[in-house]
Amino acid sequence: MTAPFEPGRGYELNPAVALRPEPFGALAYHFGNRRLSFLKAPELVELVRGLGSHRCVSEALATVPEGRRDVYLRALASLAAADMIVLQAAGSEVA
Amino acid sequence: MSAPADRVPALAEQFKGGLAAPICLTWEWTYACNLSCTHCLSSSGRRDPGELSTAEMRSVIDELHSMQVFYVNVGGGEPTVRPDFWELLDYAVASGVGVKFSTNGLRLDAERARRLAATDYVDVQVSLDGASREVNDAVRGDGSYAMALRAMENLAEAGFNGFKISVVMTRHNVPQLDDFAAIADRFGAQLRITRLRPSGRGADVWPELHPTDQQQREIYSWLSDHGDRVLTGDSFFHLNALGGSPLPGLNLCGAGRVVCLIDPVGDVYACPFAIHDAFKAGTVRAAGGFARVWRSAPLFAELRTETSGGACRSCSAYSTCQGGCMAAKFFTGLPLDGPDPECVKGYGAAALSAAGGDPPRTGTDHSHRGREVPLGMPSVRVPAKLCDLSPLAGTA
Numbered sequence: 001m002t003a004p005f006e007p008g009r010g011y012e013l014n015p016a017v018a019l020r021p022e023p024f025g026a027l028a029y030h031f032g033n034r035r036l037s038f039l040k041a042p043e044l045v046e047l048v049r050g051l052g053s054h055r056c057v058s059e060a061l062a063t064v065p066e067g068r069r070d071v072y073l074r075a076l077a078s079l080a081a082a083d084m085i086v087l088q089a090a091g092s093e094v095a
Numbered sequence: 096m097s098a099p100a101d102r103v104p105a106l107a108e109q110f111k112g113g114l115a116a117p118i119c120l121t122w123e124w125t126y127a128c129n130l131s132c133t134h135c136l137s138s139s140g141r142r143d144p145g146e147l148s149t150a151e152m153r154s155v156i157d158e159l160h161s162m163q164v165f166y167v168n169v170g171g172g173e174p175t176v177r178p179d180f181w182e183l184l185d186y187a188v189a190s191g192v193g194v195k196f197s198t199n200g201l202r203l204d205a206e207r208a209r210r211l212a213a214t215d216y217v218d219v220q221v222s223l224d225g226a227s228r229e230v231n232d233a234v235r236g237d238g239s240y241a242m243a244l245r246a247m248e249n250l251a252e253a254g255f256n257g258f259k260i261s262v263v264m265t266r267h268n269v270p271q272l273d274d275f276a277a278i279a280d281r282f283g284a285q286l287r288i289t290r291l292r293p294s295g296r297g298a299d300v301w302p303e304l305h306p307t308d309q310q311q312r313e314i315y316s317w318l319s320d321h322g323d324r325v326l327t328g329d330s331f332f333h334l335n336a337l338g339g340s341p342l343p344g345l346n347l348c349g350a351g352r353v354v355c356l357i358d359p360v361g362d363v364y365a366c367p368f369a370i371h372d373a374f375k376a377g378t379v380r381a382a383g384g385f386a387r388v389w390r391s392a393p394l395f396a397e398l399r400t401e402t403s404g405g406a407c408r409s410c411s412a413y414s415t416c417q418g419g420c421m422a423a424k425f426f427t428g429l430p431l432d433g434p435d436p437e438c439v440k441g442y443g444a445a446a447l448s449a450a451g452g453d454p455p456r457t458g459t460d461h462s463h464r465g466r467e468v469p470l471g472m473p474s475v476r477v478p479a480k481l482c483d484l485s486p487l488a489g490t491a
Binding site for chain 1 (some may be wrong): 216
């Protein structure tokens with residue numbers, strides 16, 4: 001259903017998804033497929049919110065401490081698989 | 096479906112402290128109902144004169160929108176008998192508050208089904224408590240099976256994919272689990288099964304209708320095989336003590352943590368199965384509205400603290416079953432920190448036979464005022480007034 005996750009490309013929060021701040025991080029709700037996901041760390045929430053302003057996922061990950069990059073990479077991959085984050089729209093892609 | 100980070104507690108642990116807003120908010124729009132199901136958890140039938148007005152309903156929807164409650168489970172009574180039902184549905188959807196409503200099918204004719212199929216953010220849940228007319232109508236009343244099936248046909252014909260078929264599991268329909276799944280497949284629907292609670296009129300029939308120990312094992316094993324395709328809410332976490340891997344679904348009591356109920360008169364309860372003063376947290380009509388109740392009610396604060404586990408603490412299964420369902424214990428007269436009446440280790444049955452006195456009853460009773468004349472199954476209700484038979488009686 002969804003394309004494979006490609007950390008070399010730019011992603012952003014799906015416009016159909018709303019984030020609700022929660023004590024543990026945030027709850028993500030996809031208005032299109034009515035799925036809920038849980039972002040289980042405040043740092044991950046920041047990463048997801050800021051994703052659209054980076055040229056690629058790897059660049060966004062450079063903003064978090066090295067020791068946690070792997071775990072967030074896996075988290076982003078699962079968010080992409082759930083359609084919560086999507087490839088940046090063609091028009092907004094940085095050349 | 097969740098995104099792991101390092102060294103964070105399991106989600107169920109995080110939920111215990113409560114959320115900024117509920118995830119599973121049930122909102123009952125009226126106590127009026129055309130049916131008189133024997134197990135009705137809210138003892139519905141007649142409209143309450145104090146039910147929220149259209150304007151009050153709209154302001155609650157506004158509040159849910161600002162709290163980012165993304166969807167609500169609307170029920171009743173039969174919610175579609177409210178004259179402003181469709182107007183409120185449209186208002187909620189336009190406000191970004193999705194609606195899943197439960198219905199017995201009363202108003203779902205072909206035209207309405209087509210309109211629903213064309214509306215985003217709306218989901219429909221048709222109640223069916225038997226995969227055959229006999230089993231269903233014995234609980235829900237004569238004609239209710241045909242009405243539900245007609246509604247499902249209309250939804251399927253209109254192209255409404257993935258609507259829900261909601262089944263309360265009883266001693267008579269556990270053997271029909273595969274048949275329910277087949278009905279769901281036939282209509283392109285999704286099956287949802289829930290636990291019979293001794294709440295409302297359910298208290299009267301629970302002793303005869305709740306699944307046997309053997310049937311509880313059948314439910315567990317059926318869910319282990321089919322659970323990924325079936326919705327259960329937080330119904331069956333007490334069965335996790337049967338071992339193996341935990342069932343899919345929410346494996347803790349969500350009351351006051353991720354779950355709550357707004358009843359038709361605006362009272363807020365910890366859970367839809369706990370309509371009783373002991374679990375009433377406040378009202379949406381008071382200053383601060385629903386948000387204040389959710390965030391500040393002392394009852395909710397208490398439910399969000401770690402429970403002692405009481406008599407169950409020393410049981411090896413406590414970490415998997417969490418002591419079971421609060422409402423099931425309360426309405427069978429068992430202590431809240433003791434075993435669930437349907438404890439799979441058998442402690443509930445022992446506690447039930449030891450418990451004396453009358454268990455508490457659901458706080459409000461809106462049952463139709465007819466005489467119940469049991470004539471085997473189904474029972475026949477003799478209305479006190481002819482207009483009691485009309486689903487719209489008292490709603491004008």
